[in-house]
Amino acid sequence: MDISDVDIRRMQPFQSNRHYLHDRTVEGLGLLYAMHWPFRQYETARDVRRSPLHDRLAACGACFGEAAGWERPNWYAPDGVEPQYAYSYGRQNWFAYAAEEHRAVREGVGLFDQTSFAKFLLQGRDAEAVLNRVCANNVAVPVGKVVYTPWLNPRGGIEADLTVTRMAPDQFLIVTSVTSQTRDFHWLSTHIPDDAHAFLTDVTSAYSVLGVMGPSSRQLLSTLTPADLSNAAFPFGTSKEIEMGYAWVRASRITYVGELGWELYIPTEYAVPIYDRLVEAGAEFGLKHCGYHAMNSLRLEKGYRHWGHDITDEDTPLEAGLGFTVAWDKPGGFIGREALLKQKEAGPLRKRLVGFVLDDPEPLLYHDEPIYRDGVMAGCTTSAMFGHTVGRSVCLGYVHADTGVTASDLKRSRFEIDIAGQRVSARPSLRAFVDPKHERVRG
Structure with missing residues (x-):
């Protein structure tokens, strides 16, 4: 508890x-x-x-x-x-x-x-x-x-x-x-x-x-x-x-x-x-x-x-x-x-923290929005903000699955985030959306 x-x-x-x-x-x-x-x-x-x-x-x-x-x-x-x-x-x-x-x-x-x-x-x-x-x-x-x-x-x-x-x-x-x-x-x-x-x-x-x-x-x-x-x-x-x-x-x-x-x-x-x-x-x-x-x-x-x-x-x-x-x-x-x-x-983890970026640049995310995977609720966002480099809202959230959550599963799944009752398509990633190789940080 x-x-x-x-x-x-x-x-x-x-x-x-x-x-x-x-x-x-x-x-x-x-x-x-x-x-x-x-x-x-x-x-x-x-x-x-x-x-x-x-x-x-x-x-x-x-x-x-x-x-x-x-x-x-x-x-x-x-x-x-x-x-x-x-x-x-x-x-x-x-x-x-x-x-x-x-x-x-x-x-x-x-x-x-x-x-x-x-x-x-x-x-x-x-x-x-x-x-x-x-x-x-x-x-x-x-x-x-x-x-x-x-x-x-x-x-x-x-x-x-x-x-x-x-x-x-x-x-x-x-x-x-x-x-x-x-x-x-x-x-x-x-x-x-x-x-x-x-x-x-x-x-x-x-x-x-x-x-x-x-x-x-x-x-x-x-x-x-x-x-x-x-x-x-x-x-x-x-x-x-x-x-x-x-x-x-x-x-x-x-x-x-x-x-x-x-x-x-x-x-x-x-x-x-x-x-x-x-x-x-x-x-x-x-x-x-x-x-x-x-x-x-x-x-x-x-x-x-x-x-x-x-x-x-x-x-x-x-x-x-x-x-x-x-x-x-x-x-x-x-x-x-x-x-x-x-x-x-x-074996495969039954929940993983995943990054998401919305396909639509207009909606705003805050936190605790439901995450849908192939039409079924799979988790909620944990924190979110508008990303001014990527030009749309970005968030983190846990995705759950009894059979395990793998990178390949995420790639072939369709994700949506519910924003005030409207589901908006989102792209998942286990890597950063900006500078995923950390070259800017270490330059």
């Missing part, structure tokens, strides 16, 4: 504040029978957590949404446009602005404020052993390597989806979703043996994070640091401390949008000066501020998963198409290995 909706770990400590509970509860109950517009934002109990760059971003036209109390730019309004939502089930007022942000990342360079991502530090002489038992992937890697990995439960279900960066022989930085901060900290804490020399600290507030993403990101950043950012010196999956302005910044070459880029982990007190330098230097390269609606569109075109929507503790890496994140034979194994091996040996 899925009890995630009542899991206390979904909450943040501030959400037990009585003032917060009073204001949010009144609004939540009041909206119970109201129209549940796509992208609707709560209006009460806002401005709880702010990035150091909040005022700078607001001055650039940011329209903020809220996630786990954080005020985050969802989209940016151009000069003369009020940064407020006009809700509808069609193309909302921000659609064209998010499209411009999307294209800036695909064609030039975009700037994301990713400060809200949860960040933990695991330190100690047993840190590697503890983390390698919890991670399905192998984190026994050289210093400066970034590893994408799930954390699994004994059933093989995905408890967390995150990155681990080895900062030193006895020090690891863990970066996970904003909404998973309490849950993931608790999960790792409970899997540190009492006699282990390993100490976990939440350092979310210690760092501001800027994502500099797009084909021109290397050129832009090279004007701000003496560090060699070439592919040979700084390949994908690498993390280094580099000089920038008057500060040292941890630059990690990873991406959630499917383009060349770096995430910059900046000690909080240096964030504003570094941001100002980036924006000033970025003018030459057409740097554009980008929000989370554009990020969602970009990541779905690449088929990047989002925990809580596309993957949960009831889905395994094999079902979710994340088998490449599993180090099957690493010394000591990992939690969930036996269950995964059993599933792997059982």
Whole structure:
């Protein structure tokens, strides 16, 4: 039974504040029978957590949404446009602005404020052993390597989806979703043996994070640091401390949008000066501020998963198409290995996460739309957005079949997605719709 909706770990400590509970509860109950517009934002109990760059971003036209109390730019309004939502089930007022942000990342360079991502530090002489038992992937890697990995439960279900960066022989930085901060900290804490020399600290507030993403990101950043950012010196999956302005910044070459880029982990007190330098230097390269609606569109075109929507503790890496994140034979194994091996040996999977793109460029997808395979309901979408590179809505969704779901079966099947009672034909794929060979990411 899925009890995630009542899991206390979904909450943040501030959400037990009585003032917060009073204001949010009144609004939540009041909206119970109201129209549940796509992208609707709560209006009460806002401005709880702010990035150091909040005022700078607001001055650039940011329209903020809220996630786990954080005020985050969802989209940016151009000069003369009020940064407020006009809700509808069609193309909302921000659609064209998010499209411009999307294209800036695909064609030039975009700037994301990713400060809200949860960040933990695991330190100690047993840190590697503890983390390698919890991670399905192998984190026994050289210093400066970034590893994408799930954390699994004994059933093989995905408890967390995150990155681990080895900062030193006895020090690891863990970066996970904003909404998973309490849950993931608790999960790792409970899997540190009492006699282990390993100490976990939440350092979310210690760092501001800027994502500099797009084909021109290397050129832009090279004007701000003496560090060699070439592919040979700084390949994908690498993390280094580099000089920038008057500060040292941890630059990690990873991406959630499917383009060349770096995430910059900046000690909080240096964030504003570094941001100002980036924006000033970025003018030459057409740097554009980008929000989370554009990020969602970009990541779905690449088929990047989002925990809580596309993957949960009831889905395994094999079902979710994340088998490449599993180090099957690493010394000591990992939690969930036996269950995964059993599933792997059982034959074709009875459910698989599949990407879909609509044939018709007009309809919009959101999530939880029924998926039909040869006229029979076979699953539901998990997340969706309009893909501005492919020019139509894209989504992820699980396809179920008692006889197993194979690539050849998908290819010869006819798929439709039900949108408000109308079935629209869709093309399935187990690969990304944009840059399926990941050449842009690794260029």
